[in-house]
Amino acid sequence: MPTTTINGQQVEVNxxxxxxxxxxxxxxxxxxxxxxxxxxxxxxxxxPIRFLREDYAVMGExxxxxxxxxxxxIPVRDLFGLFPGKPAKKMAYVAGLPKPKGCV
Amino acid sequence: MAxxxxxxxxxxxxxxxxxxxxxxxxxxxxxxMAYPGLILANAALGEGVETHLFFTFxxxxxxxxxxxxxxxxSYLGNTAMHPPGMFGVxxxxxxxxxxxxxxxxxxxxxxxxxxxxxxxxxxFLELIEASGGHLWACRMSADMMKLHxxxxxxxxxxxxxxADFIELTEGAQLLFI
Numbered sequence: 032m033p034t035t036t037i038n039g040q041q042v043e044v045n046x047x048x049x050x051x052x053x054x055x056x057x058x059x060x061x062x063x064x065x066x067x068x069x070x071x072x073x074x075x076x077x078x079p080i081r082f083l084r085e086d087y088a089v090m091g092e093x094x095x096x097x098x099x100x101x102x103x104x105i106p107v108r109d110l111f112g113l114f115p116g117k118p119a120k121k122m123a124y125v126a127g128l129p130k131p132k133g134c135v
Numbered sequence: 136m137a138x139x140x141x142x143x144x145x146x147x148x149x150x151x152x153x154x155x156x157x158x159x160x161x162x163x164x165x166x167x168m169a170y171p172g173l174i175l176a177n178a179a180l181g182e183g184v185e186t187h188l189f190f191t192f193x194x195x196x197x198x199x200x201x202x203x204x205x206x207x208x209s210y211l212g213n214t215a216m217h218p219p220g221m222f223g224v225x226x227x228x229x230x231x232x233x234x235x236x237x238x239x240x241x242x243x244x245x246x247x248x249x250x251x252x253x254x255x256x257x258x259f260l261e262l263i264e265a266s267g268g269h270l271w272a273c274r275m276s277a278d279m280m281k282l283h284x285x286x287x288x289x290x291x292x293x294x295x296x297x298a299d300f301i302e303l304t305e306g307a308q309l310l311f312i
Contacts, residue, residue, distance in 0.1 A: 035143040048145040067144045096181060097262060098252065108265040116183035117147050124145055134174055135253045135262075 038063040049124055053087065056127030065125045076113050076125075079105055083126040093123045095133040148183075156185045156307035158300070163312060164196030166206040166244055166256075172312045173259045180266035187307065188263070189300045190291075191273035194312075195280060198272060198288040203256050208244045209237045219247060257288065264290035271295050 032043050032051055038060055043051040050056060050064075061080060062072045070076065082103045086094045096119050100107045114121040123130050157179045161172040172188060179186045196202040210216035211231035217224045230236055245255070254262060264270065272287055272294045284294060295303075 033143060037142050044143055048143045067142055068147055096266070097254070100262075101252070106265060107262060111266060117181060119181050120145070121147055124147075133252075135177055135251070135259075 037067070047130075049129060050127040053084075053127050053129075056084075061125050061127060064127065068121060068124065070114065070121070070125065072125075075109070079103060079110060079113070079122055080126045083122055083128060087126070087128050092133070093119075093126075093128045093131040095119060095131045095135060097135055098133070154185075154306070155183075156187070156304060158187050158189065158304035158307040158309045160189045160191060160309070160311045161194035161197055162192045164193035164202070164206060166208040166241060168312060169194075169197050169206055169256055170248070170253075172310070173256070173263065174253075175310065176263050176268050177259070177266065180263065180268050185269075185307075186263075186267075187269045187271060187300070187304050189271045189273060191276050191297075195272065195276045195282070197256055198260070198270065198291055199280075199282065200286060200288060203260070203288060206256060207237050207241045210240055219243065260288055260290055271300055273297065273300075 032045060034041055034043050035048070036042075040055070040060060042055055042060075045051055058077075065072045065076065072080075079099050082099060082105075083094060086098070086102065094102070096107050096110055099105060099110060099122075110118040110122070114125075119131050157176070159172045159176055161169070163169065172194075176186050176188055190198045196206060209231055210226055211228065214225075214228070216226045216231075218226065231240075249255075253259075260270065270288070270291045272282075272284075272291050274294050274296045277283070277294045284291070287294075
């Protein structure tokens with residue numbers, strides 16, 4: 032596993048660049064991860080990211096876009112606006128979690 | 136351990152994937168044949184792929200307001216059918232045609248799908264629409280079935296000819312279901 036320096040912090044990442052250990056994550060690191068993929072975090076961005084962290088802690092799995100929508104009432108359309116292109120993967124990355132495994 | 140000086144970041148917006156398009160032709164109206172197209176469309180949209188679905192023939196039942204929420208599953212003609220979790224246990228084909236069996240198998244499959252938190256067809260179409268997917272209805276099917284735009288799911292962008300669909304999916308990868 033490669034390591035990389037993010038925000039002056041040495042972190043272990045997988046072959047794609049996702050954090051390996053979700054427990055090293057904090058919001059400051061999350062904001063820097065977002066910046067690295069061209070996203071400036073706002074309250075609207077933080078809402079789903081915080082949900083991802085909470086849900087992962089309970090379920091042990093990164094929620095899919097549909098799960099974010101059903102559990103938080105944030106419309107999928109908004110998630111595409113906040114994290115353009117590949118919202119599920121981008122949110123997982125910013126939240127320091129693995130990519131979601133679910134199909135839907 | 137490899138160490139990189141600049142932060143190692145996933146390549147989310149690779150130029151190589153820019154402009155990728157997927158066209159899915161949905162031609163079946165059975166419950167089990169509706170899902171592959173919907174699931175793949177949803178997955179493609181989540182990957183940033185421009186996705187178009189074309190509903191034709193029996194696939195019209197997926198967007199017809201009268202039928203979209205009530206698609207059915209029968210294992211008649213499907214020798215792979217087995218009871219849930221009981222692999223290798225055959226279901227007699229003759230039984231599939233008996234009254235009430237389609238309702239029962241439909242109910243079973245709907246429950247399995249719901250248990251995975253996968254939405255029913257109308258809600259799935261909403262999800263695809265919200266994710267930026269494009270839904271198109273086949274002109275010939277609409278004419279054959281005497282259906283009009285008001286009969287179809289509201290997210291359907293239009294009733295178009297096969298030629299129009301081929302034109303607007305130029306360069307797309309194509310999937311026929």
